[in-house]
Amino acid sequence: MDITMPLLFCNISWMQFYAGRDPKDPPKGGGDFPRKQGYCGEELNFVPCDDGYVYGHFETIKGQLDRSVAIEKLGASRNDGYVDDVDIVWTAPVEGNDPRCVVGWYKHARLYRKRQFFNGIFPSEQHQRDEMDNFRCRTRIENAFLLDVKDRDPSLMLQRGPGWSGQASWWYADDTLDPDAKRFVRSIRMLIDGGKKTPAHTPTKLRIKRRAGAAAQEGYRYYVKEHEAVVSPRHHDLQKKFEAYLYERHPSVTFPATFCDDLRYDDGKGDVVMVEVKPTEASTVRYAIRTAMGQLLDYEQHQQWTGRLLIVVETPVTGADDRSLALSNGFGLAWPDEDQGFKVIWPS
Structure with missing residues (x-):
């Protein structure tokens, strides 16, 4: 049994499915906002x-x-933007009223x-339908568990008072x-480690008939529209920052002329990129990564390029699938x- 995983309790509104905005499953409790507006951010948690x-x-x-979450209490450094492998326990006031009860959990989550x-x-x-544009944590679907309402029993209810969860939404x-x-x-x-678990529920109304990958393609088109139509200041700043890094790491670096690619460099030691x-x-x-791969392959063929190909992004590539997409x-x-x-990584 794993008893060393960092653990965070998060209090949210009470819902049956947390499967999106639905008048038949309104959020109950959780503060003034869901009570007045009829919806809440956690309505999509599962x-x-x-x-x-x-x-x-x-x-x-x-x-x-x-407010920021003090993730250094869960094993991160004070400069980290997130921490991985946290177990997050979701609690909610029963039908909107105390006591709070465990309603589900995420295992091996990334908490920001x-x-x-x-x-x-x-x-x-x-x-997109609910126009929900932000989040605080994530985990793989197979690591998300939501308890059926009938399984949210008294043994899962928190007490109040010193030493227990207070007014803040996280404990x-x-x-x-x-x-x-x-x-x-x-x-x-x-x-969490061995008890009864009910996988994240997907109501029938969310099983939308559509071609596989349609949402990913929409996201890809949006990315190209937002980031590829023009050279943004962020693009310019990131490139200049990388060039400065190269100058510091390779004092004899030179930058050959480019074709359509953003940058070429010769580190002076036989490595041309x-x-x-x-x-x-x-x-x-x-x-x-997908966009850059396609562009670099095009430039490589057109220019008969024989050097290495590198993709520089602005945020850490932490997902194994994302790294593998490029490296493999x-x-x-x-x-x-x-x-x-x-941080620079190359295929082994």
């Missing part, structure tokens, strides 16, 4: 998305301040310090010193790194 993930939300806004945005590239049709449960709270947290860990530079967000990295096809990847200037 919607399986086209990229293989579910995206979770819990409210961090208080007044005019959107700050709110993340999809920037118009919605991961599912339901996200670093491993920090508690209360004996009853410690026992409760241990019991939830046991449930053609580069495509792509501004990205976390949600657009894969689209950027012979492309290198690079992105800004606080310690090294840039």
Whole structure:
């Protein structure tokens, strides 16, 4: 049994399915916003998305301040933007009223310090329909579990008071010193690791008949429209930053003339590289890699290029599938790194 995984409890509104905006499944409890507006960010917490993930939300806004999550309490450094392999336990007030009850969990989740945005590239049709454009965490679909309402029993209900979850929407449960709270947290860990689990529910109305990959293609077209139509200031800044990194790392570096590619460099030690530079967000990295691969292959053929091919993006490529897309096809990847200037990886 894994008892070392960092654990975070997040309180959200009570819903049956968390499968999107539905008058038959309105959010109950969770503060003034869902009560007045009739919807909430967490309404999509268990919607399986086209990229293989579910995206979770819990409210961090208080007044005019959107608070950061202290992910350093969960194993990250103070400079990290996210932490991986966190178990997130979702709790909600029963039918909108205390006590709070465990309603589901994410295993092996990525938790972000700050709110993340999809920037118009919605991961599912339901996200686009509900115009839900931000999230705080994500995990693979197979690691998301939602308890049926009949399974949300008294043994899963939290107490109130010192040592338990307070007014904030998130609780670093491993920090508690209360004996009853410690026992409760241990019991939830046991449930997550080996108890009864109900996979993330997909209501019939969300099974939209469409050609496979349609949403991904829409996202790809949006990425090209937003980032490829013009050279943005972000593109220029990222390229200049990478050039400065090359000058520092290779004092004898030279930059041969380009054709349509963004950059070519000769490190002075026999390594000649053609580069495509792509501004990205976390949600657009894969689209950027796909775009750059196609362009570089085109330039390689046209120019009869024999050197290496490198894709420089703005955000870390952390997903194994995204890295493999480039590396297994012979492309290198690079992105800004606080310690090294840039992280550069090549196919083995």
